[in-house]
Amino acid sequence: MTGVLPVTLGDATKVVQALLYSGKEYVCVMKLHKDASIEQIKKVLGEFEDNIYQRPPLRASVKRQLRTRRIYYLDLLETDGRKVLFRTGCEGGTYIRKLCFDIGEVLGCGAHMQELRRTRAGPFVETNSVILHDAAYSFMMWQEKNDETYLRRFIQPMERALDMIPNVHVRDSAVDALCHGANLTAPGVLSFESSVKAGSMIAVLTLKNEAVCLSKAIVNASQILNMEHGVIAKTDRVLMPRGTYPKGWKSDLKKDE
């Protein structure tokens, strides 16, 4: 299994949550156990472009209970004898090995996964991935020669990982309160994406596009425009260090002085 594996560094590790739930894309070689016609294969692949049920395989890192996963697309690319090459876009947490097995069952001939390459994990695509040797070289150039040009080419800001979850931009004055764990309230919101849904994860950003925190929305996008006060989202993971922006709220302590 090769392909795109986003690795988060240091404090950015908190954004992996956003990546786990984002979609993935794979190219896969599936081996059929008996001959099948291209028409048959196409028809069956088409049937799997749907919500599918999967029980995680024996060797899995999650609880083995039946769960549904969305297959966005499943396109046949090539066949060579009993080998079938396809490309699929699917929800995070879909087991492709299981998918191949199930396709084989529906075809009636049996099948297994032979090779797999991930071509996308959320916003990260194959075309801008780097091999470990290059990563090591760029780091060495920075550490020993003080040359950061290579480093900048292969490390991406953590905000890139948030591209696919709904973004909400907030006022400077709201930022530090959020960094201290306060919930996002209506007056702080400047703009938001129409994809904000109650219960789903959102990314809260400054006008400079820096990530402030990951939050759980408690209202839908349609409600936000008309809200003058009240909580929009509950802060879940704070990404920005406290004190980056000045404190925007009044403290009772000052009154006493």
Added chain:
Amino acid sequence: MPRTAAPWEVKHEVLVKAEGETDPRFGCKPEERSATDLMKYGVINVDKPAGPSSHEVAAWVKRILKQEHVGHGGTLEAKA
């Protein structure tokens, strides 16, 4: 079943609630961060080789880049 758009095919519509400005004295655009901060708040899109597990690859990145913490988004099985 009609084909549904994958998350990367969906266009996000931005709705503006209020106009605002940001003070240039505080914070910093992600692309203008210093190399040290970039490392601290960075993601590497690794092209995982065949053989080692995702956890091993993440551990290598941690050692190579002298990091205290690393995480990875989505396990890719170790062996074909």
